[in-house]
Amino acid sequence: MRRAEQQIRDVIQPLDPMRQDERATGVPPEPGPLTSSDDEQSAVRPRPSRGQSRRRVVLAGATAVVLLGSGVMWSSSGPSPSRSYAATPEPLTIVAPQQDQSAAAKLRRIAQRAAASEVPTRATGHTEHIEMKSWYLNSQIGNDNTVSVVQPQMRESWRKPDGSGRSTVTPGTPQFQSQQDRRQWSSDTSTDTRTDQWAPGERDLFADGRPPTGADELRQWLHQHPSGQPEPLRTLTAVTDLLRNRVLLPQERATILRVLAELPGMHYTGTTRDRAGRPGQAFSLESDDSGLPTQYTVIIDPTNGRFLGHETMLTTTAGKLNVKIPAVTSYETYLTKKFTTQS
Amino acid sequence: MADGQTYFGRIYRRHYGDVRRFVGRRLAEDEVEDVAAEVFVVAWRRLADMPAEERVLPWLYGIARRVLANEFRRARRAQDLAEHVASQPEHRNGDHAEAVTDRVAAAAAFDRLRENDREILRLVAWENLSTAEIATVLGCARTTAAMRVRRARRRLFKSLHGPEHTRPAEPSVTASAAEGANR
Numbered sequence: 001m002r003r004a005e006q007q008i009r010d011v012i013q014p015l016d017p018m019r020q021d022e023r024a025t026g027v028p029p030e031p032g033p034l035t036s037s038d039d040e041q042s043a044v045r046p047r048p049s050r051g052q053s054r055r056r057v058v059l060a061g062a063t064a065v066v067l068l069g070s071g072v073m074w075s076s077s078g079p080s081p082s083r084s085y086a087a088t089p090e091p092l093t094i095v096a097p098q099q100d101q102s103a104a105a106k107l108r109r110i111a112q113r114a115a116a117s118e119v120p121t122r123a124t125g126h127t128e129h130i131e132m133k134s135w136y137l138n139s140q141i142g143n144d145n146t147v148s149v150v151q152p153q154m155r156e157s158w159r160k161p162d163g164s165g166r167s168t169v170t171p172g173t174p175q176f177q178s179q180q181d182r183r184q185w186s187s188d189t190s191t192d193t194r195t196d197q198w199a200p201g202e203r204d205l206f207a208d209g210r211p212p213t214g215a216d217e218l219r220q221w222l223h224q225h226p227s228g229q230p231e232p233l234r235t236l237t238a239v240t241d242l243l244r245n246r247v248l249l250p251q252e253r254a255t256i257l258r259v260l261a262e263l264p265g266m267h268y269t270g271t272t273r274d275r276a277g278r279p280g281q282a283f284s285l286e287s288d289d290s291g292l293p294t295q296y297t298v299i300i301d302p303t304n305g306r307f308l309g310h311e312t313m314l315t316t317t318a319g320k321l322n323v324k325i326p327a328v329t330s331y332e333t334y335l336t337k338k339f340t341t342q343s
Numbered sequence: 344m345a346d347g348q349t350y351f352g353r354i355y356r357r358h359y360g361d362v363r364r365f366v367g368r369r370l371a372e373d374e375v376e377d378v379a380a381e382v383f384v385v386a387w388r389r390l391a392d393m394p395a396e397e398r399v400l401p402w403l404y405g406i407a408r409r410v411l412a413n414e415f416r417r418a419r420r421a422q423d424l425a426e427h428v429a430s431q432p433e434h435r436n437g438d439h440a441e442a443v444t445d446r447v448a449a450a451a452a453f454d455r456l457r458e459n460d461r462e463i464l465r466l467v468a469w470e471n472l473s474t475a476e477i478a479t480v481l482g483c484a485r486t487t488a489a490m491r492v493r494r495a496r497r498r499l500f501k502s503l504h505g506p507e508h509t510r511p512a513e514p515s516v517t518a519s520a521a522e523g524a525n526r
Contacts, residue, residue, distance in 0.1 A: 013469065
């Protein structure tokens, strides 16, 4: 038998199409604990690991800077001698592909898997439950200095089928660079949990109906709200707004992925692990429409198309912000997205 | 769970490259990363069944075959071997013409075989598995695996030395790739 095997190897082994791959380096992040059957998201919890206390968020200040949602918008006036750098989260560790790969093709394939994933399951009348962890770099830029604070927050929301719902937001401990910054900060940094409730029809951001499962219809639906942003940022921002507010069914996720696949400038960045420690693939586009060159990244589980989170990062210049480039300025991580009978 | 995760992490780091190459030998390059990731997702789900470290690679290959069987419905397969060999730049730069011809001929002979035989040849030559390990990958008895290795070798040499002929009709790719997995 060994002779037969050796004869086969003598002939076939030199033909191995993956011989060059022997030298390949870079192992993507390993998979971790995986999904429960009813959860759009992974059941894994955030790892209290590296940099959690160092992760920051930027918030816009009343003096000159404004940060909205996942986008960073600001204007500046006067000189800005920053005293020290705000410590922003480490950029994601992304293992780039060995050769360029088409983001559109990859997203369309993930869309196929999303459609076939059968998660999350839904029963008529169930409530949508979302648990999200977020960081935003909040900065106030004055004439002679920039003050930043980092304040993570946990947000949970429950949306009933009639559009009514409630949410709780629990801010974490604010982190300032210095006591002087703390004194100068003029906005609220309370850590008290805030609860909000709304009746049917009181919320208009993707609150009514299900997202369409046709690509053209979904684009129209995403653009139903006015936006000052040009494409492709407008569509990407609408998608992240949607992700923040709704639990998505498999076909809905698939359609969103197909819409993202068509966005000009969208490219595949590589494999990574999100801020909760879950493996995913990163897709990014760059835009300076917010005022500074910014990379917008969504992290997707390639096996079933779940959106794990999204991030924004300044890539080439920080303007007047007291951060070192590259600087993560916000991220949102979806820990739970499921249908539940509890409300 | 912590021990399981540690063990899984070690297996992942040690064998990711092996699984990636296994997948890359059967699927187009741009599909490889996703499918290799899916293999380890399935492996994680089946952590309780994961064998001891020295026997885990054939088990991972078995999972990879089942994932590939599902993926073949929508994914592009790797190009024919002869096409791949002929496209290699080494064949255009300083390679002896005779050696190039031999490799192309061997690749063409490989391509002419049925998928079942090609898979056996891959497992022997590229994954460098023993007959016992091939039996694990295919989910068949060791004696069956040994017989299939002998047959694949015989057909390979017949294809190498015999008159050129077209590849015989074969069962569907999906069924072929999944063969043995359900036994």
